[in-house]
Structures are given as C-alpha cells and as structure tokens.
Amino acid sequence: MLANLPMRAEPGPIDGALPSVLAWLGVAGAAGGFWWWVRAGSRALRRKGSADGQAIVRLSSQALTPHASVHAVRWNGEEYLLACTSQEITLVSRRPTSATEDA
Structure with a gap:
C-alpha cells in the first residue's frame, strides 16, 4: 500500500546547506591564502634587509x-x-x- 502513495522528495538540510558551506570554505581558503601571501612577503623583506646589513x-x-x-x-x-x-x-x-x- 505504501508503494502506491505519491511521494515528493524535498531537499534535506544537508542538500540545501551544501552551497553555503562551500561558499564559506572558499572564503576561509581565500583568507588563508591572503594571510600566507602577506606573511611570505614580509619574511622576504626581512631576509633581504638582514642580508644587506640594513635590518x-x-x-x-x-x-x-x-x-x-x-x-x-x-x-x-x-x-x-x-x-x-x-x-x-x-x-x-x-x-x-x-x-x-x-x-
């Protein structure tokens, strides 16, 4: 009898939240990449200054x-x-x- 009932599947909470979770992961990844880029640049400047004796x-x-x-x-x-x-x-x-x- 259950097999004859019309069923409509609604998106579950995980299906609806997946795009927003991916968006937040993308934002976090971009922020981490920017932080790494800034830190790598400042390290390079410190190395250059100390190599010249100018630090x-x-x-x-x-x-x-x-x-x-x-x-x-x-x-x-x-x-x-x-x-x-x-x-x-x-x-x-x-x-x-x-x-x-x-x-």
Whole structure:
C-alpha cells in the first residue's frame, strides 16, 4: 500500500546547506591564502634587509617611566642608544659595531 502513495522528495538540510558551506570554505581558503601571501612577503623583506646589513635589530629595551624608555638598537654597522618618550625620540649615544659583535 505504501508503494502506491505519491511521494515528493524535498531537499534535506544537508542538500540545501551544501552551497553555503562551500561558499564559506572558499572564503576561509581565500583568507588563508591572503594571510600566507602577506606573511611570505614580509619574511622576504626581512631576509633581504638582514642580508644587506640594513635590518634594525633591537638589542635591549628598558622602561624608565610609563611614558619613557631607552632602547639599544643595531643598524647599518652601528649601535644606537635611543631615549623615547610619548613626544620625541632622542639619540643619546652611538658607536660603531666591531666585527666580532656583528657575527
């Protein structure tokens, strides 16, 4: 008797949700690809800068007050001691980097 009843199949919840799931997967994949592309580009720039000796390397930092600090950095074959506040940056000292410190 059931075989003679007219049946109409309606799309189930998975059939109707499949296009939206695929769309979200596509968006997530595109976002992941964009993130990877940006990270790969920044890594390449860092490698290029460090190969030229042009990369700025922070050697040490010390907070003096909540709005003032000093930083020791190495750049272009020299070391700099910088005093930083919320309003300005002052060069306190600079010296050439010796060959043994570069390695």
